[in-house]
Amino acid sequence: MLLSAQVMAHGDVTPQAIDTHLLKPLGEEWLEENPYGQDYENHAAAVEIGFSAYTQNCARCHGLEGVSGGIAPDLRYLEPGIEGDEWFKYRVINGAVRDGRVYMPKMADYLNQEALWAIRSWLETVATTE
Numbered sequence: 001m002l003l004s005a006q007v008m009a010h011g012d013v014t015p016q017a018i019d020t021h022l023l024k025p026l027g028e029e030w031l032e033e034n035p036y037g038q039d040y041e042n043h044a045a046a047v048e049i050g051f052s053a054y055t056q057n058c059a060r061c062h063g064l065e066g067v068s069g070g071i072a073p074d075l076r077y078l079e080p081g082i083e084g085d086e087w088f089k090y091r092v093i094n095g096a097v098r099d100g101r102v103y104m105p106k107m108a109d110y111l112n113q114e115a116l117w118a119i120r121s122w123l124e125t126v127a128t129t130e
Contacts, residue, residue: 015110016056020049023114030093030113033085036121043121050122053115057107066126072104076128078120085120092116 022045026035036046054066061072068074078084095106107116 015105015107018049018053018056018111018115018118020112020114020118023049023118026113026117030089030108031117032089033082034088034117034120034124036117037124040121046118046121047125048122049115050118050120053111054119054122057111058119061104066123075123076126078123078127080124080127084124088116088120088123 022042023036024040024042036043036050040046054062055064058075059065062075063069063072066074066076078088091104092107092111095102096104
């Protein structure tokens with residue numbers, strides 16, 4: 001019984017749906033780079049949606065405000081531009097498995113690419129080069 005209580009104490013780790021109706025629809029095929037970058041006419045909405053999506057779905061492992069506590073990579077250090085977009089896209093589509101253990105689920109199975117690129121847009125606002 002103690003084990004069950006510990007597991008339940010961790011909370012619901014099912015990814016939470018994100019409302020992306022304010023963003024330009026992107027379709028099913030994944031784009032190569034973030035379409036909601038600085039030049040996007042509704043960039044502020046993408047950042048706001050991305051912050052909410054990150055907080056609900058990523059922060060428990062990657063840290064509040066993007067500051068990792070060491071459990072998972074600190075996403076503030078993603079490369080800017082297409083290099084970081086490529087890594088981000090690969091990871092959200094494929095997840096992370098090590099020694100047969102899932103460290104990160106395939107987030108693209110749960111969230112559409114609009115929500116995931118919005119997360120990337122928010123991450124770019126907290127990026128650091130330290």
